[in-house]
Amino acid sequence: MSQSIPNELKKFLIISGIIIVSLEIAIYLFWYKELYNIEFFVLTGLCHFALTSIVFGIMTEIRPKIKRKLIINISFGIFAFLFLIIFLNTNRIQNRIDKEGIYIKGIVVKKEYGAKSPPWLTTNFKYDGKTYKSNLSITDSNEFEKIELTDSVLIKFIKEYPKMNRTEKLLNK
Numbered sequence: 352m353s354q355s356i357p358n359e360l361k362k363f364l365i366i367s368g369i370i371i372v373s374l375e376i377a378i379y380l381f382w383y384k385e386l387y388n389i390e391f392f393v394l395t396g397l398c399h400f401a402l403t404s405i406v407f408g409i410m411t412e413i414r415p416k417i418k419r420k421l422i423i424n425i426s427f428g429i430f431a432f433l434f435l436i437i438f439l440n441t442n443r444i445q446n447r448i449d450k451e452g453i454y455i456k457g458i459v460v461k462k463e464y465g466a467k468s469p470p471w472l473t474t475n476f477k478y479d480g481k482t483y484k485s486n487l488s489i490t491d492s493n494e495f496e497k498i499e500l501t502d503s504v505l506i507k508f509i510k511e512y513p514k515m516n517r518t519e520k521l522l523n524k
Contacts, residue, residue: 368405371398395436403429444515452507457485457518459502462495470495476506478513487518
């Protein structure tokens with residue numbers, strides 16, 4: 352005996368799905384300029400999760416016998432779609448930095464060691480009266496040890512959105 356979703360709840364779920372898809376499109380097209388990469392991916396991930404829950408709720412009521420297969424297919428689809436969004440957004444940011452980026456001098460402010468990753472530097476640079484951060488991984492541990500705080504680095508970023516940046520290289524040691 353299957354209980355079906357009331358029509359009011361179905362309407363609510365469909366409207367919620369439309370709102371979530373609209374929010375996700377807005378995040379992807381407009382807010383990526385204002386958010387750091389991790390904030391962008393967390394927000395898009397939450398939108399995907401909510402949308403998948405809505406679709407799953409509706410689909411299991413329509414076809415309850417194939418619930419297990421549906422869960423597997425939706426889960427695979429979510430992960431594939433998230434991977435695609437991350438890949439495309441990373442490429443878009445890197446291409447924009449390559450084409451439109453400008454260089455500025457920054458300063459090393461922190462040296463950090465990763466447990467399973469190469470050591471990296473946290474650098475700061477000032478642009479338009481604000482301070483922004485950037486990171487640079489150093490694979491050679493001997494070179495990393497020679498770097499001092501306050502060493503200079505070259506940073507490339509997008510003028511309109513300085514949060515989109517990358518540390519290019521060390522200028523002096």
